[in-house]
Amino acid sequence: MNTLQNVSSEFYRVSDAFASKGSGVFLVFILSLSTLAFASIILRVSSTDRVHGRLPPGSFGFPFIGESIQYYASQKDMDALGWFKKKREKYGPLFKSRVDGFKTILLDSPGGWKFMYSEFDENVIRVLYPPTVRDLTGPDSPIIKHGRVHRVYKSFLLNHFSGVDVVHRYIPTIGKVAVDHINSLWLSRSDNSEVKAQELLQEFTFSIIGILILGITDSSVLEDLRPKFEEFVNGFVRVSFRLNLPGFQYHRSMKARSQIHEILQRSLVKRRAELEEGKATSTQDYLSVMLTHSNEDGYFYRDAEIRDIMLNLLWAGFESTATTMTMMMMHISRNPQVYDELIKEHAGIASKKAEGEALTLQELRSMKYTWAVMQETLRVSPSSADINRVAMVDLEYKGFTIPKGYRLTAAAGQSQWNPDRFPDPTKFDPSRFVTKTGTRSIEPYIFFPFGSGLRHCPGYELARINTMTLFHHLLRNVKWTMVYLEEKCRYRFLFYPEKGLPIRITKCKAY
Ligand code: HEM
Structure with missing residues (x-):
């Protein structure tokens, strides 16, 4: 298990205890433990991974919150000059970041999205939902x-x-x-x-x-x-x-x-x-x-x-x-x-x-x-707005290593608001999808x-x-x-x- 998985499972274990108990004594006990756990999470998240291979370029930003604020801000607003574009210009169509506490690889190309969606084996790539979603959807979900x-x-x-x-x-x-x-x-x-x-x-x-x-x-x-x-x-x-x-x-x-x-x-x-x-x-x-x-x-x-x-x-x-x-x-x-x-x-x-x-x-x-x-x-x-998966083993893609435990993310805006793929993206124009004679075909894996x-x-x-x-x-x-x-x-x-x-x-x- 790598750092992230240790961190996530530790976080989830603490969080599981919180989620299931409600008594006051237990709460005091858990609060003390969780303070320690949280500090250790921050420390461990900030520590460096031992990665076999070459990580995609990019930066993780601040410990724990990473670049979540920039990520969510750029999802809110169809600003083609936003964070996604700056990242693409600097690092290309595959870059690392930290979002929602996860070390994340953002994929920004049809090939990358195809790769991410090939959840052909649950021991290789899996769907990833946060623990609250897991609790709310239920154990038999x-x-x-x-x-x-x-x-x-x-x-x-x-x-x-x-x-x-x-x-x-x-x-x-x-x-x-x-x-x-x-x-x-x-x-x-x-x-x-x-x-x-x-x-x-x-x-x-x-x-x-x-x-x-x-x-x-x-x-x-x-x-x-x-x-x-x-x-x-x-x-x-x-x-x-x-x-x-x-x-x-x-x-x-x-x-x-x-x-x-x-x-x-x-x-x-x-x-x-x-x-x-x-x-x-x-x-x-x-x-x-x-x-x-x-x-x-x-x-x-x-x-x-x-x-x-x-x-x-x-x-x-x-x-x-x-x-x-x-x-x-x-x-x-x-x-x-x-x-x-x-x-x-x-x-x-x-x-x-x-x-x-x-x-x-x-x-x-x-x-x-x-x-x-x-x-x-x-x-x-x-x-x-985004689709998330998690790497269950070290993955190789385009000469880079995506380490086990890293999140893979496809953000819809990255593709759908990109002027190279959809010219004049802020314009509401259904003719992108239809012609006078029928449906217009869209390049695979740019619109999902x-x-x-x-x-x-x-x-x-x-x-x-x-x-x-x-x-x-x-x-x-x-x-x-x-x-x-x-x-x-x-x-x-x-x-x-x-x-x-x-x-x-x-x-x-x-x-
Ligand atoms: C405009 C309407 C809808 C949109 C845009 C939409 C979008 C999506 C997307 C993007 C996913 C894939 C998530 C992933 O890959 O992680 C998904 C999965 C799913 N959707 Fe929809 N959906 C819509 C309507 C519905 C409706 C009406 C139902 C059922 C009544 C439904 C049931 C589901 C279920 C059960 C999954 C999970 C599938 C799985 O895990 O294999 N969705 N939806």
């Missing part, structure tokens, strides 16, 4: 697992969640939820009063995931779940010590996690009974699938695993999709020519359909311009909003269909204007409009 356990889970998920036949089944439900949502929440507010688009879009995404994944159709259950889920998510996005004590965000989020598990367990027990009584089908949603199908080893998931999987999917699918839709709405509002192109595309599709007829998968896939608008949204305002390789997002198709469907019905029925056209965006691991995108809605029949 498959996304933090590696190797065979992860692969079997992933293929189960993809078979039962993203296959074409499954997607066909989901489409009418998504269409119905979208129309009901617009009728009840958008058209009812079309008196030009101010409303926050972000909240409406979150409501929609939550209902879809609630129905398709958790199998919750009862709106009172969803209403009960929602505030608990928000508290749970705060544990990922707010900076907090990993202290399971009242007053700390970590404690509130872990408590919310237990409350959500209770709700999920009730849904699970209810569904099991409904399946036995023939009142539910084995494929009506992902909950039914998990209760009735075994994975490829012939193994049925335990209740604890099902709860963790459901909560993981809710977490992974909710914020990313809702935020992407919100940012997409903001970009459309600011670019009237994009709005006009969208109307043209959707009017063309609607003209071939009877009033109220559901969209088909083929029609959703034919929405090339809308898809380009969604991609351009994810380019300008990425919803996964849904990741790549083994960890590629399994919710990709769902996110796309949700967005295409909702915008088809929204553009048809309402016109919105931003209250603050120059509203700024904040970055908290995702980009959010600072004020929640207040808009005014009016009814319209665009096509």
Whole structure:
């Protein structure tokens, strides 16, 4: 084990003790120990590695915090002249730094990103999540697992969640939820009063995931779940010590996690009974699938695993999709020519359909311009700003050694905001992804909003269909204007409009 792994595991051990105990005596004891441990961490982190080979160029910056401040500042702001660019000019497309306490190798080339994504063997490169994410997602969470356990889970998920036949089944439900949502929440507010688009879009995404994944159709259950889920998510996005004590965000989020598990367990027990009584089908949603199908080893998931999987999917699918839709709405509002192109595309599709007829998968896939608008949204305002892995052995890349225990990081902004790859990067221009005759192909490994390789997002198709469907019905029925056209965006691991995108809605029949 090298220094970093010693440091990380020591840090995690101390942090584990903090996280699990709450008594006063224990706290005093732990506080003293942790002061010593922290001092030793600082000393050891500052010490030099014994590296076999040549490290990539760069500097680690200050002990422990390293260059985290510069790193996060450059992720917030699409300033092509920022820290990333200075580093690239000084060191080239592969450089070392220290971010979040980790000795980190930042990769800034398609070849480097391809290398990082080749998580071909968990004994070589692994996915890396911080301990708070590990705690909140749970011990049975498959996304933090590696190797065979992860692969079997992933293929189960993809078979039962993203296959074409499954997607066909989901489409009418998504269409119905979208129309009901617009009728009840958008058209009812079309008196030009101010409303926050972000909240409406979150409501929609939550209902879809609630129905398709958790199998919750009862709106009172969803209403009960929602505030608990928000508290749970705060544990990922707010900076907090990993202290399971009242007053700390970590404690509130872990408590919310237990409350959500209770709700999920009730849904699970209810569904099991409904399946036995023939009142539910084995494929009506992902909950039914998990209760009735075994994975490829012939193994049925335990209740604890099902709860963790459901909560993981809710977490992974909710914020990313809702935020992407919100940012997409903001970009459309600011670019009237994009709005006009969208109307043209959707009017063309609607003209071939009877009033109220559901969209088909083929029609959703034919929405090339809308898809380009969604991609351009994810380019300008990425919803996964960085992807992290850890080297499990000393790795060799381009004549350099990436030592065991080092973090490998691909920062979306480095690629997506680079003027050499995307000219005039601050301009919102969907034509980067689409031509008059179809989709424009993008060089591999320069744009990866849904990741790549083994960890590629399994919710990709769902996110796309949700967005295409909702915008088809929204553009048809309402016109919105931003209250603050120059509203700024904040970055908290995702980009959010600072004020929640207040808009005014009016009814319209665009096509
Ligand atoms: C616009 C919406 C979305 C974006 C931009 C997005 C992005 C991503 C990215 C970049 C990753 C890869 C992370 C890595 O390599 O470390 C990922 C993984 C994942 N996503 Fe999504 N996602 C979206 C929607 C969804 C939805 C709707 C779901 C499910 C309901 C979902 C479930 C997951 C899961 C479970 C993983 C982990 C996969 C694994 O560990 O193998 N995502 N997503």
